[in-house]
Amino acid sequence: MTAPSRRKLKAACETLAAADPALGRAYDELGVPHWRVGDPCYAALCRLIAYQQLSTKAAGTIWGRTETLFGEVTPQAVLAADPEDIRACGMSRPKVRHMRSIAEAITRGDLDLQRVCATDLESARRELVSVKGIGPWTAELFLLYSVGAMDAFPVGDVGLMEAHKLLSEVETRMEIKEFTAHAEIWRPYRGVAAHMLWGWINDLRDKAGRAGPQA
Structure with missing residues (x-):
């Protein structure tokens, strides 16, 4: 399997960034996310x-x-x-x-x-x-x-919900039902949105790890 082309991902990211301020921030900070690829086996x-x-x-x-x-x-x-x-x-x-x-x-x-x-x-x-x-x-x-389905979406993924909360700069994370309903505005690119959110929160965790106490 190959990932969606960079051109398609970029176009999807721009559409998502315009639709959702949280994704707009993720896109501004990280750009087009790396698409995870696995064999269909x-x-x-x-x-x-x-x-x-x-x-x-x-x-x-x-x-x-x-x-x-x-x-x-x-x-x-x-x-x-x-x-x-x-x-x-x-x-x-x-x-x-x-x-x-x-x-x-x-x-x-x-x-x-x-x-x-x-x-x-x-x-x-x-x-x-x-x-x-x-x-x-x-x-x-x-x-x-x-x-490589660009609209596949793991409902209830805690990492996605936490990333969206942090990007939205709100105190309370959406419940699964609310988050799933919110994700409707991302169609037909919910899978791209997921990669944007995972990419952003993983980068945040990496930075926190590098900034930890030094021996």
Whole structure:
């Protein structure tokens, strides 16, 4: 998969900056965001599952062990493996079940990732979330990173809501329902808005880390 072109991203950012002052500030400070890219494959879905509800560092360690165990994380390899061996990498039992459920769906043909990449966004969403183990958050991130869908949007992502609060310079973060409604003004570029917000808050955290106490 390749990211949307810089020309398309720039045009989308300019549209978003005009529509939302918070995104305007993010754009002024950072410009066009880097688009995260991943292959549209089974391993990408498993990686997203590994990272759910964990810190980036902890999840990265677990995923690294998982890749070492398998070499290549494929549906066939996961289904052939002892689930306890996968758990020994640090995966929880529910996450192992989800990995196996998705592998079974791909093996049966119920989930076709080539079809997901080629179809319209709503059809792609429906196919992904019809599989046990793929929730809306996982589906939207797969559509963002592995398909390059510019309007995919992970509803309820705390990082996005926090970034928007800080950029808006308000004391209280929007609730999920309010934030989701607000994001309607970003269509058809909600995925671009997400990258702008993630890019801005990650840059803020990096600066805070560099400015920390020196030994």
